Amino acid sequence: MTQSPGKKNDGKCELSLEVNGERKMVRVYPMERLLDVLRHEFNLTGTKEGCGEGECGSCSVLMDGALVNSCLVPVLQAEGAAILTIEGLAAHEPSCRMQQTFLECGGAQCGICTPGMIVAAVHLLDKHAQPTLEDIREGLSGNLCRCTGYMQIFEAVMEAARRGPSAKHIP
Amino acid sequence: MRSDPSDYQLVAPGSLHDAVSLLAAEPGAWLPIAGGTDVMVQYAAGKLTARKLLSIWNLPELRKIDILPDEIRIGAGCTYTDLREHEFVRRDLPLLASAARWTGGIANQNRGTIGGNIVNASPAADSLPALLVYDAELVLISARGERRLPYFGFHTGYKKTQLLPDELIRSVCLPRRFSTYVSYARKVGARNAQAISKVCIAALGLLSSGAADTPRIEDVRIALGSVAPIPFRLIETEKTIQGKMIDRGLLTLAKQIAGREIRPIDDIRSTARYRAAVAGNLIVEFLARLRATGEQAVEPGAIV
Numbered sequence: 383m384t385q386s387p388g389k390k391n392d393g394k395c396e397l398s399l400e401v402n403g404e405r406k407m408v409r410v411y412p413m414e415r416l417l418d419v420l421r422h423e424f425n426l427t428g429t430k431e432g433c434g435e436g437e438c439g440s441c442s443v444l445m446d447g448a449l450v451n452s453c454l455v456p457v458l459q460a461e462g463a464a465i466l467t468i469e470g471l472a473a474h475e476p477s478c479r480m481q482q483t484f485l486e487c488g489g490a491q492c493g494i495c496t497p498g499m500i501v502a503a504v505h506l507l508d509k510h511a512q513p514t515l516e517d518i519r520e521g522l523s524g525n526l527c528r529c530t531g532y533m534q535i536f537e538a539v540m541e542a543a544r545r546g547p548s549a550k551h552i553p
Numbered sequence: 554m555r556s557d558p559s560d561y562q563l564v565a566p567g568s569l570h571d572a573v574s575l576l577a578a579e580p581g582a583w584l585p586i587a588g589g590t591d592v593m594v595q596y597a598a599g600k601l602t603a604r605k606l607l608s609i610w611n612l613p614e615l616r617k618i619d620i621l622p623d624e625i626r627i628g629a630g631c632t633y634t635d636l637r638e639h640e641f642v643r644r645d646l647p648l649l650a651s652a653a654r655w656t657g658g659i660a661n662q663n664r665g666t667i668g669g670n671i672v673n674a675s676p677a678a679d680s681l682p683a684l685l686v687y688d689a690e691l692v693l694i695s696a697r698g699e700r701r702l703p704y705f706g707f708h709t710g711y712k713k714t715q716l717l718p719d720e721l722i723r724s725v726c727l728p729r730r731f732s733t734y735v736s737y738a739r740k741v742g743a744r745n746a747q748a749i750s751k752v753c754i755a756a757l758g759l760l761s762s763g764a765a766d767t768p769r770i771e772d773v774r775i776a777l778g779s780v781a782p783i784p785f786r787l788i789e790t791e792k793t794i795q796g797k798m799i800d801r802g803l804l805t806l807a808k809q810i811a812g813r814e815i816r817p818i819d820d821i822r823s824t825a826r827y828r829a830a831v832a833g834n835l836i837v838e839f840l841a842r843l844r845a846t847g848e849q850a851v852e853p854g855a856i857v
Contacts, residue, residue, distance in 0.1 A: 393559055411558035412565075413596070413606070434555075434597045436590055436661055437747055448634070448663040454593040455664070456586070458563050459610045502659065523746035524658020 402470030412458035428468035439525030468497035489538035491529035577696035580718035588664030629668025648683035681784035682755035682776035708783035808833035
């Protein structure tokens with residue numbers, strides 16, 4: 383069993399987490415949400431809380447390469463997994479390209495959904511290097527936006543895919 | 554009202570053996586949590602009465618799919634993504650693959666499990682009508698051993714199942730013989746994605762070979778979600794239309810019998826009247842599409 387009560391026996395446990403490529407130790411309650419541990423223990427506030435019930439996607443992170451809603455992950459279940467947040471993805475492709483296309487296409491207004499949208503879009507492009515609009519709609523179906531009406535976001539993702547290394551160059 | 558993490562215990566035994574041992578030591582005291590897509594929502598709303606949770610997430614013994622000549626055995630810890638992406642599930646169990654595609658968004662599909670869907674026992678659950686029409690069987694495991702029983706009858710009432718306090722679902726066993734049937738599935742909800750169904754249907758049909766202009770039902774299986782306290786197999790409707798020619802009269806009859814058989818209610822998502830009307834329409838659409846397939850060979854994994 384991986385729960386170790388610790389000196390004070392207060393119910394907290396020592397967990398080793400890999401976040402954005404770095405191994406970090408935390409002393410937390412096992413039922414703390416991964417979302418809260420990322421934001422409060424590691425100051426990685428790019429991951430947002432929108433609904434707290436896994437419906438809006440603002441809290442999207444990658445856990446061992448899989449898109450998950452971190453508001454629904456008890457931190458104990460993240461032990462041993464490689465977690466990537468928007469901060470970890472932002473400096474790399476395809477996020478760099480995507481941030482550029484989001485700017486060009488007007489994919490961000492208030493910006494609260496944007497980290498989650500980019501994490502979901504990175505996950506999508508990992509599976510579909512040249513997604514159709516249908517693929518994008520499905521890949522981002524768990525991410526809600528209250529500002530844009532979605533079309534600019536889909537265009538931004540489509541354009542980022544077009545500019546990618548696997549893109550076919552249309553003369 | 555948000556739950557306080559300090560009020561809860563969560564343990565993660567590394568093996569199925571340790572998990573069932575803990576359940577045997579303190580039956581009823583530990584609530585199993587797999588992907589957490591239902592439990593953590595209750596937790597977030599301050600509605601989780603259990604205080605001790607047992608994580609069965611990602612146990613290798615539960616997260617595998619075995620292909621046998623006559624059946625596919627799906628570990629209860631398989632996620633919807635595992636189901637969607639598995640070649641044999643897509644080909645031989647298309648109703649289950651399509652239900653997996655319709656459950657939440659990608660992030661939910663990466664965490665929600667088939668075992669969790671069954672035990673959570675919502676009558677609106679997307680995968681459960683498919684399990685009913687496929688005549689699924691469940692393997693349940695405890696420290697006392699394993700038992701296998703038909704999934705039909707597993708739900709004894711609203712959110713009540715035959716699972717004993719010291720048991721986990723180990724696997725869901727599905728026969729492969731329905732891969733030659735015509736498959737039909739639809740989910741009716743407020744949105745194209747991320748919606749709990751107002752009504753959902755999974756259906757299988759087989760036409761008897763004979764004159765193509767008089768298609769006759771050789772076998773038919775229909776199950777609906779969100780029209781009863783439990784996922785619902787329409788036994789009466791099936792019996793009534795079995796062996797009959799699919800003509801306009803049969804469509805009307807099927808709609809009538811189904812309307813009397815189901816028990817929909819008014820709730821936050823829909824009304825009994827709407828559900829009854831939509832359920833009838835879905836059954837008519839299924840039978841019409843079944844008829845239209847004529848004697849064409851079924852394309853593996855296709856939904857009409």
